[in-house]
Amino acid sequence: MSETSGSGLGIADLSVHYGDRPAVSAVSLEVAPGEVLALAGPNGSGKSTLIRAVATDLEGTVGEVLAAGRSLGGLRPPERARLVAWMPQEEPPGDNVPLADYVDYGRYAHLARWSASSAEDRAAVATALEEVDLTALAQRGIHELSGGERQRARLARALAQDAPVLLLDEPTAHLDVGHQLDVLERVRAHARAHRRAVLIALHDLNLAARFTDRVAVLAHGRLRAVGPPSEVLSSELLAEIWGVVAEMRRDPRSGLPYLIPQLPIRPSEPARPHRGFRVHVVGGGGSGAALVRAAIERGWDVSAGVLPLFDTDSELVREFGVPAAFELPFAPIGPDALRRLDALLGTADAIVIAPFPVGPTNLANLEHLVAWTRRRPILLVDHPTGERWDYAAGRAEAVRAELLAAGALSVPDLAAALAWLSARSGRPAAAPATAVE
Amino acid sequence: MGAVAVRPVRGGETPTSASPWRFGAVALALLAGLVVLLGLSALVGPHWLPPLAVFAILLHEGSGGLLGSACGGLAPNPATCSIWTEVVWDARVPTLLVALFCGAALALSGGTLQGTFRNPLCDPFLLGLSSGAAMGASVLFTFQLALAEQATLLPVFAFVGALVPGMVVYAAARRFAANPEALVLTGVALSALFSALLATFLFLNPSGGLQVSFWLLGNLQDQTWTRAGLLAATVLIGGSLIVLYGRELNVLQLGPEVAESVGVEARRTTRRLILLSTVVTAVAVAFTGVIGFVGLVSPHVVRLLVGPDYRRVLPLAALFGAVFLLGASDLAQVILPQIFLPVGIPTSFAGVPFFLYLLYRPGSRAR
Numbered sequence: 001m002s003e004t005s006g007s008g009l010g011i012a013d014l015s016v017h018y019g020d021r022p023a024v025s026a027v028s029l030e031v032a033p034g035e036v037l038a039l040a041g042p043n044g045s046g047k048s049t050l051i052r053a054v055a056t057d058l059e060g061t062v063g064e065v066l067a068a069g070r071s072l073g074g075l076r077p078p079e080r081a082r083l084v085a086w087m088p089q090e091e092p093p094g095d096n097v098p099l100a101d102y103v104d105y106g107r108y109a110h111l112a113r114w115s116a117s118s119a120e121d122r123a124a125v126a127t128a129l130e131e132v133d134l135t136a137l138a139q140r141g142i143h144e145l146s147g148g149e150r151q152r153a154r155l156a157r158a159l160a161q162d163a164p165v166l167l168l169d170e171p172t173a174h175l176d177v178g179h180q181l182d183v184l185e186r187v188r189a190h191a192r193a194h195r196r197a198v199l200i201a202l203h204d205l206n207l208a209a210r211f212t213d214r215v216a217v218l219a220h221g222r223l224r225a226v227g228p229p230s231e232v233l234s235s236e237l238l239a240e241i242w243g244v245v246a247e248m249r250r251d252p253r254s255g256l257p258y259l260i261p262q263l264p265i266r267p268s269e270p271a272r273p274h275r276g277f278r279v280h281v282v283g284g285g286g287s288g289a290a291l292v293r294a295a296i297e298r299g300w301d302v303s304a305g306v307l308p309l310f311d312t313d314s315e316l317v318r319e320f321g322v323p324a325a326f327e328l329p330f331a332p333i334g335p336d337a338l339r340r341l342d343a344l345l346g347t348a349d350a351i352v353i354a355p356f357p358v359g360p361t362n363l364a365n366l367e368h369l370v371a372w373t374r375r376r377p378i379l380l381v382d383h384p385t386g387e388r389w390d391y392a393a394g395r396a397e398a399v400r401a402e403l404l405a406a407g408a409l410s411v412p413d414l415a416a417a418l419a420w421l422s423a424r425s426g427r428p429a430a431a432p433a434t435a436v437e
Numbered sequence: 438m439g440a441v442a443v444r445p446v447r448g449g450e451t452p453t454s455a456s457p458w459r460f461g462a463v464a465l466a467l468l469a470g471l472v473v474l475l476g477l478s479a480l481v482g483p484h485w486l487p488p489l490a491v492f493a494i495l496l497h498e499g500s501g502g503l504l505g506s507a508c509g510g511l512a513p514n515p516a517t518c519s520i521w522t523e524v525v526w527d528a529r530v531p532t533l534l535v536a537l538f539c540g541a542a543l544a545l546s547g548g549t550l551q552g553t554f555r556n557p558l559c560d561p562f563l564l565g566l567s568s569g570a571a572m573g574a575s576v577l578f579t580f581q582l583a584l585a586e587q588a589t590l591l592p593v594f595a596f597v598g599a600l601v602p603g604m605v606v607y608a609a610a611r612r613f614a615a616n617p618e619a620l621v622l623t624g625v626a627l628s629a630l631f632s633a634l635l636a637t638f639l640f641l642n643p644s645g646g647l648q649v650s651f652w653l654l655g656n657l658q659d660q661t662w663t664r665a666g667l668l669a670a671t672v673l674i675g676g677s678l679i680v681l682y683g684r685e686l687n688v689l690q691l692g693p694e695v696a697e698s699v700g701v702e703a704r705r706t707t708r709r710l711i712l713l714s715t716v717v718t719a720v721a722v723a724f725t726g727v728i729g730f731v732g733l734v735s736p737h738v739v740r741l742l743v744g745p746d747y748r749r750v751l752p753l754a755a756l757f758g759a760v761f762l763l764g765a766s767d768l769a770q771v772i773l774p775q776i777f778l779p780v781g782i783p784t785s786f787a788g789v790p791f792f793l794y795l796l797y798r799p800g801s802r803a804r
Contacts, residue, residue: 052694077700077701081697081699081700082700084698085699086698091695092692092695094691095687097687097744097746105687106699108684108688108699109699111684
């Protein structure tokens with residue numbers, strides 16, 4: 001019953017205007033039969049509009065859309081419906097009809113005019129219900145379904161339409177995590193088995209990475225990147241498109257990328273070139289908190305890291321909206337965090353190493369800075385005498401000596417560090433008395 | 438309002454669907470009710486005739502003189518028999534046929550409008566279609582009375598009159614898609630406007646003042662076979678076309694965009710259905726005046742019985758509308774036999790509480 005096609009979905013130079021406002025600008029995309037392509041992008045980036053423009057005869061659309069080799073331009077709804085099936089993000093509740101009748105609406109375009117459903121239609125409805133695991137509820141009224149069941153019912157309606165191109169707009173919205181995985185797995189299996197070209201708008205980039213063959217990123221209606229998730233998804237892309245600081249890691253089993261979003265980038269901070277004096281604080285465990293606070297009170301820009309997530313310093317840094325590199329708690333500092341650290345150090349005027357306890361997991365914080373001694377002034381704040389701080393079997397002491405040898409300056413305490421920084425910043429220190437305890 | 442906070446317009450308490458036997462049972466019950474009411478309607482009237490004589494006349498005339506004898510031998514003399522025959526066959530029968538098809542027309546129109554506008558508060562009366570049609574007919578009635586006697590021209594003028602509110606309401610439905618009350622308020626305003634125009638035209642006619650109440654509140658009296666035939670043909674043809682769009686109406690409940698995406702010619706279908714509703718309403722109103730609430734109540738009652746599937750709702754609503762209007766008409770004549778109580782009065786007494794129920798029931802948007 002599957003209508004296989006050789007050519008899937010082709011979108012060429014598609015633009016959509018709502019009145020004067022461009023919602024989608026010159027987007028070109030191909031989705032091959034059997035391929036699942038995720039459409040990602042922030043809210044308002046034009047994902048739903050792009051999908052609508054393919055699914056319906058949307059006003060203000062210019063460009064060419066091909067489905068299974070046929071141009072959709074000028075097609076009447078029944079012909080279009082046989083080529084493209086659409087699961088919209090939301091729809092009116094409609095009448096409380098039995099689920100099976102509701103799914104049968106997807107068969108409309110396959111019916112001869114004013115004829116009853118055929119055996120083929122009934123089989124398609126049964127298959128679609130089976131594919132979303134709702135066979136048992138076939139006679140239940142759709143208003144009596146749970147949110148997740150309703151969502152799967154709408155997917156079933158689109159599947160029953162039996163079109164070579166399948167458009168799904170946020171199919172996992174309102175689903176719990178189990179059903180999110182389940183639905184996307186079913187969609188992917190359906191695409192493979194029936195050679196459907198599937199375009200899915202997805203907010204969750206980790207799901208996109210896990211279940212789709214390629215990701216297309218939209219921002220302000222323009223296509224910004226297309227490719228396999230491992231090539232397209234990156235911390236830089238998230239910062240640029242979504243304005244979010246995120247760590248990108250790789251699933252050790254699948255090798256697929258996954259992102260750990262951390263901080264929204266506030267307008268007052270990093271992405272733009274900073275104007276003032278910028279201090280980078282390397283700390284952890286609360287050692288850097290006083291310095292961060294004092295620097296902010298002096299009107300300096302501050303960055304921090306690498307900090308373990310959820311520790312005292314990282315919580316403070318989040319509270320102040322200070323850009324920082326993070327690592328998971330108790331995990332060794334990884335390459336992504338170090339890349340982020342390098343980006344921050346590259347725009348800092350001075351680096352201060354707070355007296356933080358060093359163990360095997362955060363030793364990289366010190367080691368990594370050796371290379372930076374030639375590029376930025378580095379201050380090493382001494383540990384209080386007698387306090388144990390090297391939990392890395394002497395390696396921390398060794399790296400510290402290496403830093404000093406390479407040109408880092410040792411200062412006895414926080415006050416001395418602040419005095420040095422004030423002189424360096426070119427601004428007289430007019431710090432309130434409470435700034436340094 | 439959240440992403441899918443689209444509230445159900447129709448109440449959630451209606452049954453989802455009924456098994457075929459339930460559809461059959463309701464259809465049989467309504468047909469039986471219709472037969473009983475048709476018999477009753479032939480008996481009631483300002484002149485009392487012996488029931489057996491009435492049925493004998495129906496049998497004799499209905500069979501073209503083949504069955505039974507004139508008046509069943511119950512008339513005291515041939516002159517009386519011929520008067521009886523005239524009363525039953527040329528006055529009561531066309532009247533009850535007009536009532537039957539008028540009820541069916543209004544119910545079909547109401548169900549169709551509720552479906553196309555996805556709005557449970559729709560009916561030809563509340564949306565101003567009936568007043569527009571009556572206004573159109575009254576133009577002919579006022580200025581060309583001689584022509585108005587011809588059954589064929591009245592519906593044409595009524596249709597032209599009903600087109601105006603029909604188009605305004607169509608435009609309003611597109612404009613206020615998210616706001617069902619706005620559509621109904623537009624209809625109420627149109628209804629008031631056309632009622633005022635209708636009254637003005639009727640008062641312009643020196644002898645027309647008395648007609649006002651009949652046109653505004655409905656009048657099933659003084660029907661002819663021509664009118665009955667014309668109305669029956671319109672309702673049977675128009676109604677069949679409407680019922681054939683039942684599947685499209687079902688899908689349209691998901692909104693025009695989704696409906697088009699599964700292949701329904703949403704805009705074209707909507708326009709055709711509104712046009713068909715306007716036609717059947719116009720022809721009914723042209724002969725009976727404005728009868729309110731039949732179109733509102735009938736589809737809802739049927740929905741409560743057999744669920745929301747328009748393929749079932751529409752034909753059963755037509756049956757129910759016929760039963761409702763015949764019943765209301767008989768009731769008016771039985772309770773107040775001396776007065777020609779306009780039939781719109783009893784239908785309003787039944788319909789207004791129902792309208793308020795739809796407005797205030799739990800889950801309704803209009804609160």
